[in-house]
Amino acid sequence: MGTFQIEGGHSLKGEIHPQGAKNEALQILCCVLLTPEEVIIENIPDIVDVNKLIGILGNLGVKIQKLGKGKYAFRADDINLKYLESELFKKEGSSLRGSIMIVGPLLARFGKGYIPRPGGDKIGRRRLDTHFEGFIKLGAKFRYNKEERFYGVEAPNGLKGTYMLLDQASVTGTANIVMAAVLAKGKTTVYNAACEPYLQQLCKMLNAMGAKISGIGSNLLVIEGVDYLGGCKHRVLPDMIEIGSWIGLAAMTQSELTIKDVSWNDLGIIPDTFRKLGIKVKKKGDDIYIPKQKEYEIQSDMDGSIITIADAPWPGFTPDLLSIVLVVCTQAKGSVLIHQKMFESRLFFVDKLIDMGAKIILCDPHRATVIGHNFKSALKPTTMVSPDIRAGISLLIAALSANGTSIIHNIEQIDRGYENIDERLRAIGAKITRLD
The missing domain is CATH 3.65.10.10 (Enolpyruvate transferase domain)
Incomplete structure (x- = not known):
C-alpha cells in the first residue's frame, strides 16, 4: 500500500x-471494439483505471501500439471472445467499473457480451439495471449468475432499434446503449439520455466512424443503425x-x-x-x-x-x-x-x-x-x-x-x-x- x-x-x-479526461477515456476506448479498422486516440491519461482497461482490450486481442505520450493506435480485427469466459477476465473485469462499457460494443458487433460484476469506488450502491434494460429493449437476452456474480447478454440474430425511456440519466448506461444501438437494425430513440461533454465526445467519435447519431448534447438521442463502422482519429478532452x-x-x-x-x-x-x-x-x-x-x-x-x-x-x-x-x-x-x-x-x-x-x-x-x-x-x-x-x-x-x-x-x-x-x-x- x-x-x-x-x-x-x-x-x-x-x-x-x-x-486527459478519465471518464471520457473509459468510454471511447471501448469504441475501438466496434470496428476492425485502426482507431487513433490522443490525450489518453496515464492512470491506473485507464491502463487496466487498455490491458483488458489487449487480452481481448486488440492490437495496441503506443505512438507517443498519451497517443495510441488500436485495431480490433482479431478478437478473442474466449477470453470473456476466462478466470483472468473475471479477475480483471471485476476490478474496474469502466469495464462494463465493453459489453455494448461486443454485443453489437459479435452478438454477445459478458462482464463480472465490476468494482470501483466504495461510494455506495451503483446499479447496472439501466445498461441491461437498454440491451433487453434492443432485443438481447439477459442472464445473471448469482453465484459467480457474472452478467451476460446475447443477441445471435442481431439487435433491433427501438424507443426507450431510461429510468435514470446514467452516463455509462447511455454510453453502453448508444454503442450497442449504432450497429442495430433500424432507428433507436433514447430519451432521458445523459448529455455530459464526455458522452457528447463519444457520439462525435462514433459519427466520425460512420454512425448516424443526432440530438448530441441533449437528453434525446436518435440513432440510425448502420451496417459497418470504420476507423477514425479522436482527441480526449x-x-x-x-x-x-x-x-x-x-x-x-x-x-x-x-x-x-x-x-x-x-x-x-x-x-x-x-x-x-x-x-x-x-x-x-x-x-x-x-x-x-x-x-x-x-x-x-x-x-x-x-x-x-x-x-x-x-x-x-x-x-x-x-x-x-x-x-x-x-x-x-x-x-x-x-x-x-x-x-x-x-x-x-x-x-x-x-x-x-x-x-x-x-x-x-x-x-x-x-x-x-x-x-x-x-x-x-x-x-x-x-x-x-x-x-x-x-x-x-x-x-x-x-x-x-x-x-x-x-x-x-x-x-x-x-x-x-x-x-x-x-x-x-x-x-x-x-x-x-
Missing part, C-alpha cells in the same frame, strides 16, 4: 496542465474533475495558479460554482487563472439564506467535484450545505476532515453542513487513508493546506484518477513525497 508524506502550509505557484481539483487546491493553499488549456466551453457551471464560494476564477484565453487570495467568502442566496451546493445530472454540477467543494468550504468565510444526492457513502470521509479541525456537521449520508474557518484556524496535520479517488484528492488538498506533516495511505486510489500527481504538484512548489 503506497503512501504520501505531505508537508503542508506552503503557498504554490505556477502552471499546471490538466490530464481535458479532465474537468482535475480542473476543479486544481481550482480548489489554489484556494485552500492561498496560491496563484494558471490551469492551462481547460476547454472552457465544456466546463458548464463548474467555474460559477467555485465563484459562489468567493474564489476568483478568471478566463485568460482557454486558460483559468486563480490569483492568490487571503480569503474567499461564500455567497448567500438572494433572500440571505445559506446556499446549498448539490450535484445533478449534466448540465448540473458534477457529483465528482462535491468532495472538493466540501474541503474548500472548510477555510471559506461563511457556511454552506453540501447535498450529495447520487451516492449514499460519498460523504463519509468527512470524519477525517473533522479530525483535522474542520467544522462539519454530517446531517445524514447525503448532506453535510460546513462552517468555514476563514483561515483563522489552520487545519491540523494527521494520518489518514484514502477511501476513493475523489475523497483521496480532497484529503490531499486538505493536507497541503495544513501546517505540518500529514500522511495519506492507500494512495493507489488517487493514482486511479490522477496522473503522476506528486511530480506535477512538486513542479508548482508542493512538498510531497511518495513512500512505497
Whole structure:
C-alpha cells in the first residue's frame, strides 16, 4: 500500500496542465471494439483505471501500439471472445467499473457480451439495471449468475432499434446503449439520455466512424443503425474533475495558479460554482487563472439564506467535484450545505476532515453542513487513508493546506484518477513525497 508524506502550509505557484479526461477515456476506448479498422486516440491519461482497461482490450486481442505520450493506435480485427469466459477476465473485469462499457460494443458487433460484476469506488450502491434494460429493449437476452456474480447478454440474430425511456440519466448506461444501438437494425430513440461533454465526445467519435447519431448534447438521442463502422482519429478532452481539483487546491493553499488549456466551453457551471464560494476564477484565453487570495467568502442566496451546493445530472454540477467543494468550504468565510444526492457513502470521509479541525456537521449520508474557518484556524496535520479517488484528492488538498506533516495511505486510489500527481504538484512548489 503506497503512501504520501505531505508537508503542508506552503503557498504554490505556477502552471499546471490538466490530464486527459478519465471518464471520457473509459468510454471511447471501448469504441475501438466496434470496428476492425485502426482507431487513433490522443490525450489518453496515464492512470491506473485507464491502463487496466487498455490491458483488458489487449487480452481481448486488440492490437495496441503506443505512438507517443498519451497517443495510441488500436485495431480490433482479431478478437478473442474466449477470453470473456476466462478466470483472468473475471479477475480483471471485476476490478474496474469502466469495464462494463465493453459489453455494448461486443454485443453489437459479435452478438454477445459478458462482464463480472465490476468494482470501483466504495461510494455506495451503483446499479447496472439501466445498461441491461437498454440491451433487453434492443432485443438481447439477459442472464445473471448469482453465484459467480457474472452478467451476460446475447443477441445471435442481431439487435433491433427501438424507443426507450431510461429510468435514470446514467452516463455509462447511455454510453453502453448508444454503442450497442449504432450497429442495430433500424432507428433507436433514447430519451432521458445523459448529455455530459464526455458522452457528447463519444457520439462525435462514433459519427466520425460512420454512425448516424443526432440530438448530441441533449437528453434525446436518435440513432440510425448502420451496417459497418470504420476507423477514425479522436482527441480526449481535458479532465474537468482535475480542473476543479486544481481550482480548489489554489484556494485552500492561498496560491496563484494558471490551469492551462481547460476547454472552457465544456466546463458548464463548474467555474460559477467555485465563484459562489468567493474564489476568483478568471478566463485568460482557454486558460483559468486563480490569483492568490487571503480569503474567499461564500455567497448567500438572494433572500440571505445559506446556499446549498448539490450535484445533478449534466448540465448540473458534477457529483465528482462535491468532495472538493466540501474541503474548500472548510477555510471559506461563511457556511454552506453540501447535498450529495447520487451516492449514499460519498460523504463519509468527512470524519477525517473533522479530525483535522474542520467544522462539519454530517446531517445524514447525503448532506453535510460546513462552517468555514476563514483561515483563522489552520487545519491540523494527521494520518489518514484514502477511501476513493475523489475523497483521496480532497484529503490531499486538505493536507497541503495544513501546517505540518500529514500522511495519506492507500494512495493507489488517487493514482486511479490522477496522473503522476506528486511530480506535477512538486513542479508548482508542493512538498510531497511518495513512500512505497
